[in-house]
Amino acid sequence: MLNHICWICKANTGHELVGDARFVGPEAGFQPEQLACAAYECSVCGGISVALAAFGTPPHVPLYQYMASVRGDQLMWRPSATETADYPHVPPHIAEAAKEAYECESNQHYRAAIMLARAVIEATAKDKGVEDGTLYNKIEVMATAGLIRTMIKDAAHGVRELGNEMAHGDFVDPISAEESQLVIHLMGEILNDVYQSPAATAQAQQSAQARRQGRNS
Incomplete structure (x- = not known):
């Protein structure tokens, strides 16, 4: 079975x-x-x-x-069973593109998944006010500003390089399922660094503050 x-x-x-x-x-x-x-x-x-x-x-x-x-x-x-994913605390236009990238990967549309993942990274940078220069520069600025960790910066560059190949029509080498899955995972890590982890931290701080106020009242 x-x-x-x-x-x-x-x-x-x-x-x-x-x-x-x-x-x-x-x-x-x-x-x-x-x-x-x-x-x-x-x-x-x-x-x-x-x-x-x-x-x-x-x-x-x-x-x-x-x-x-x-x-x-x-x-x-x-029929294929399309898996999907939600990205809470992410701006809707970015979350929708990330969801589409995830669903493309689920349906084995690997090139489309990688191109969308690259676009998600660029949209994330722009949403945080990093609009000048190439995507390489945008990723570097996000890392310098502390929006993403160093290891995630390196992962973002990996997604950028693969996405550049797709965008420029370099389709000679096939994309494996493992490569596509890794790109989608890394895209999720970037969104977690920029949006989801800060949101979870803020919620935890608010909850702790509410408990302290409740004890002092």
């Missing part, structure tokens, strides 16, 4: 192979770059999803055995 996010109940849970797996295409049997498909049942709600596997060479085990033992993130799922 392999794990996947169910498109119906949204649970990240086991999915069991049901029925026979088969190659699909214009001709029976194996073809170069052929797809195989199989149906899986969600262990929580019983919903059925179809998963596709792409093969450049035939699998070394029977197809049903491969489709029963492969990792869920190695398959293309239809």
